[in-house]
Amino acid sequence: MTRHDDRSRENRFKTLAVGAVENATRHENGRTSDVVPPLHLSTTFEWASGEDGNEHDYSRESNPTRAALEKQLALLEGGEHGLAFASGLAAISTTMLSLVPPGGHLVSSDSIYSGTEKLLTELVAGHFGVDVEFVDARNPENVAAAVDSDTDLIWAESPTNPLMQLCDIRAIADIAQDYDIPFGVDSTFASPYFQAPLELGADIVVHSTTKYLNGHSDSIGGAVITDDDGISEQLAFAQRIGLGNMLSPFDCYLVARGIKTLPARMEHHEENAMAVARLLEGHDRVARVHYPGLESHPQHDLAVEQMSGYSGMLSFEFDGSLTEIEAFVEGLKIFTPGASLGGVESLVEVPSLMIPDEVSHGSTTADIPENLVRLSVGIEDVDDLCGDLRSALP
Template sequence: MNDYELHRETLAVTHGERGQTPAPGVEDVTIPVHLSSTYSIPDVDPDADLESLDPDAGEYLYSRLSNPTRNALEHRLAALEGGTHALAFVSGTAAIAATMTAVVHPGDHIVAFEDLYGGTKTMLNRLFAERLGVDVTFVDATDTDEVEAAMRDETRLVWMETPSNPLMHLCDIEAIAAIADDWNAVFGVDNTFLSPYFQNPLSLGADVVVHSTTKYLNGHSDSIGGAVVTDRDDIMDELAFLQRVGMGSMLSPFDSYLTLRGIKTLPLRMRQHEENAMEIARFLESHDAVTRVLYPGLESHPQHDLAARQQSGFGGVLSFELDTDPDGTAAFLGHLDEFPLAVSLGGVESLIEHPATMTHSPLSQADRDTLGISDSFLRLSVGVEHVDDLLSDLDEALATV
């Protein structure tokens, strides 16, 4: 059977590790952590291109260039996203920076969603626009016509998150892919919030998909990493140069191992994340102390139909706004026991985050107001604990509002 005909539950457990025999007579069920920084080669070949060694054939030279544990992870990531190539980076930010650097040059133009993760937006403004001479236009990508209107001859990259962080806005991947194709631009999608289990942008026309593997792919809040998956050989060549030589931002063997191990339970975890998130979203939507709940799984979400069409599930992240002032918000947060106040998301444990003072604090107050991120706006990463315990904790804290 062809690997891509296997179900993702199977790919998540076995793909990339089978057949990687470390020594004669040794058959590891899981690939070990290959910590060696360098590898011996059989002989001197004056015509050899040492940076073009084939790790799939057991050819290794130096772990910055390729490592068996990282190689296994990259194969698994590509399989899960239905892509041809994948590269693992030291962080999600590094993966995004490498992707953008691989595609754009000074004088080029990027069209990006106005509702991006704060770090990505800061990167676009301070690195690409201010220092590298790349023009950036932010648009409300929930309206596909705005994306079309922002395109121009110099546009080389269209960059989206869907759902977005933290407002849970969606963009129509298939429609925007068609626009990018019409303008000969590369279309990149940050798929961190849903993971490959619930959404596959490449199958909808995207050229590149990125992940913060720190989140759902690892799933245990004990590793930082990033990944890029693509079907395009030209983009892969540029990314490989940046990962291994230009930036040297490859994922470490131990973090590769942790991510490989975490991915084995990705399908199980994602189903539980979604089940819990749906119950909590419905509970919050019915509570008098909550003014709005943003979760694409709710029929009240303005883009629920789009979510149902392009996703196979709704994920474990939701946002909501309390009917109170900053002091009331602080009191609510202080009464929670099962939701630690912390950045990041996608781990087995539930977390709550205050975007205005945490992930989106680099943005100005005016920008946050424009986006709708108030001082009483909160984001939940719903874990896999028993949902009754999570609901009880929220109910007691809401009683203080």
């Protein structure tokens, strides 16, 4: 695995992931400190005034379990403020609708998750009249050419779903700073363990906690982390009062549980994905592999520069017909056909077969090849995973 020479953040991260958040709760008989953050399912809390006043009163506005998770999310990303949402798209939509006014201007990378693309084209642009401009963000000059003093938000995804494209986060952050424009990055594919957008200059980082943060495919959620007090206040108001789309206490509990093993899982995901990527790259029925950890990836140098690892997501272009791809998927025994990603189990998805109405995970100018196969490489035995692929490939 290729990593930065400075491992201080990685070591610190592992400690934070296991549990550096204060988990204590108050009871009538004093103070207890739970090793595992407690699950508070109560919708309401006894009201008290004065010095005895409690921090939480109604769970839509604040809940101890959610507060603990939000603090931990902020710590993992090196930010000041964390907010937990009901889904990744809830986190993204709240960010966009809070920061971009009706009739405003938003610049987005053109290779993005299909849900984000539909949100931008059908709701943000279609309903609120926002001028949404898609650009190939692999070249920062394209972003610079699209923004002006009236731009309200720059949005990017890195690595992208499913083409594994990167954007130069630091370069785009410099552009955003020149115009005093908020810059948000969806860093779900990298996870906080392998990429720190705030440290690279972004103002906002978003995750679908459904994926690597939870890691066990049993919780839907999203997160926004920022250093900006004003942005945090806007999003918190929208989350708790304006839209009411916060993460439930039980899902917060599941995400917090998953975070404890995030570093160990991510290292295993990456190790397995690298082996799978090299296997596929050398197979005569694979035309091209998209994985930033490979030297053949056109942005490999950028990946080395701004990521501390390459995660467990990759895609490849199958050299064959859709019928042959379907037979390949049916021949897999360990990789399960299914949507989503980032769990401990390995998944395979063929957009043109499984989501034909979309044809791709991003239907803007970033065309997705019909023969594209996306893999979420899990943490099973690497020899079993590679053997599964060899057996299924014609």
